[in-house]
Amino acid sequence: MRALHLPGVPSGQKPLFSFPDKPPSPSHLTYTAADYPLPNPPASSSEHTYQIRNLLTALTRGELTWEEILAPACFHPHGGAIPGHDVVGMIEKVIPASTSHADPKFKQGDKIWALLDFDRDGAAATYAIAKESELSLAPKKPESEEISDEEWYERLATLPLSGLTAYQALFTHGNLPLPTTSPSTTPQKRVLILGAAGSVGLPTVQLAKAAGFSVVATASASSSHAIQPLLNPSTDTLIDYTAADYTSLPSSFHALALTSVDLVVDCIGGETLSSLLLTTTPPLSSIINPGSKVITIVAPIKVYRPTISAQITSNCANAGVDVKFFIVKPSGDELDVLGRWVREGKLKGHVHGARVFDLEHGREAMEVTEARGRKGGGKVVVRIARE
Ligand SMILES: NC(=O)c1ccc[n+]([C@@H]2O[C@H](COP(=O)([O-])OP(=O)(O)OC[C@H]3O[C@@H](n4cnc5c(N)ncnc54)[C@H](OP(=O)(O)O)[C@@H]3O)[C@@H](O)[C@H]2O)c1
The missing domain is CATH 3.40.50.720 (NAD(P)-binding Rossmann-like Domain)
Incomplete structure (x- = not known):
């Protein structure tokens, strides 16, 4: 798959980056155009998990310096952590839980939005893994809304974490x-x-x-x-x-x-x-x-x-x-509530600047995110794919 990621570490060697003293900068991000390994679903899980085909993500200032992102276990010979924990995407595959007998809430082809937990790879790649408890159906654009479908979902991508x-x-x-x-x-x-x-x-x-x-x-x-x-x-x-x-x-x-x-x-x-x-x-x-x-x-x-x-x-x-x-926790149930408010026009996401970056320009997107510093004006959005 395609992926924006921190550089990998040959087996047996220590990562170049560590928390908190040796954080990477956006310029360390690498784009792999093909053959990046698919994310692994958990070996066993008490809840259903899903392979998501990512459409959009938003970047968060400082995310490359977080402890979870720099955990030694995130570094492999092929790469390090993938950023972008906000996601709008499509359910590609349902991975049933090993212990739950409840039916999965989502099915292949559902359009979802989510905050992916920080201890897992983000969505700046073709695919990501999401837990059922993180997911919510992406709220559809009301007919009265004058913006394009594209812009609707780009705004939505800025909202899960924030x-x-x-x-x-x-x-x-x-x-x-x-x-x-x-x-x-x-x-x-x-x-x-x-x-x-x-x-x-x-x-x-x-x-x-x-x-x-x-x-x-x-x-x-x-x-x-x-x-x-x-x-x-x-x-x-x-x-x-x-x-x-x-x-x-x-x-x-x-x-x-x-x-x-x-x-x-x-x-x-x-x-x-x-x-x-x-x-x-x-x-x-x-x-x-x-x-x-x-x-x-x-x-x-x-x-x-x-x-x-x-x-x-x-x-x-x-x-x-x-x-x-406190540190924010993913929650599909809470996103259901936020989604209702988005449809009612009470909550609106804000995309930074006039440009949504393509994944191959993800490094530049992270550079813009960091260079802006502590300034309002929305989140930088990256488009991974179209529906
Ligand atoms: N704990 C969590 O789960 C969690 C989750 C998300 C974010 N965060 C953290 O929360 C903080 C805010 O995040 P954010 O994404 O909202 O940041 P942001 O988009 O960069 O916005 C920060 C705001 O700070 C304002 N500001 C800058 N200097 C100021 C000052 N001296 N006095 C008053 N206001 C000032 C700016 O206001 P003006 O535009 O009006 O100048 C800007 O709008 C960050 O530290 C972030 O790491 C924590």
Whole structure:
């Protein structure tokens, strides 16, 4: 098969790359045009698995440096890990579970979308292996939608990793109610989203609005055009962290007399998060309601210097605020929910730039992904094949 992959390692030798000290760069990616070995299904599995014929994938900044990607077991004489854990593709083959007697949920020819778990090869290749629990039928384009089918699925390819991260931050770890709960019995929740214009921030804002929450979002002036249309000026607030009069989030909350929030979703970390969690004037409890959570997707609080991390822990405990870091998990069931919102126009993926890269230009696609740095504007998409 065709594949974009890290270079292989002759048997008996150590990989050139390792986590965390020797990460590869995008220029190390290699494209093999034919005869790359097919991915192996698991030797035994308690759930059905599927060989997927990949159509589209999206690349994630930093993915070549992840621990799972650089595990020594990922390197073989023919190649290393294959990137691109977002996938839109077709079921090519059903591989029945060794122990389950339930019928497979999907059949050959079904069009699916998924986040493939990070301990397995990604989708920047002709085929990938997916577990049943990762898969969801790709939502079809509604007739009212004016974009082409191609563009519909390209947008969809940007959503599994980012959309599931947003979903799990708000509803799984953030414990906010899913919109199935009757609005009349649910008091309106308020969410502060740090880095709202990013790949994860944008779906977080969209899901929060789909769920009926009010939103305080941070973004630069240059990215505000992507967020402003999602917000309701009478209930939501956009804070421009690049404005001349911006000093910190706590001072913006104070200056704008904003009501405290029920959840913080942090996509920025670093100084932005620490300056919020360390605030005493105004007190943290005037920004985040006691009993609420701060969900960060960037890094656990222990990555700060020990003195800072101890001060954060103490200030949060005094305010009754719980801080949690998590890593997104694949979920076909959650993608089913996201797919409904995509069809209803409540959630939209964003493709970076005007170009979708072909697989043979995958290295360039990863170079663009990394060179953009921490900037909003969607994910870089790679097309592997057409239906
Ligand atoms: N834990 C998980 O499962 C998980 C999953 C996905 C991603 N992540 C991590 O989450 C983070 C965000 O990912 P992403 O894909 O959303 O990133 P991204 O698309 O690169 O966006 C990051 C956003 O950060 C904003 N930004 C940059 N510097 C800022 C600053 N000083 N203050 C406030 N905002 C700033 C930019 O906003 P403007 O455009 O407004 O300038 C940009 O939109 C990354 O660290 C990523 O590795 C974790």
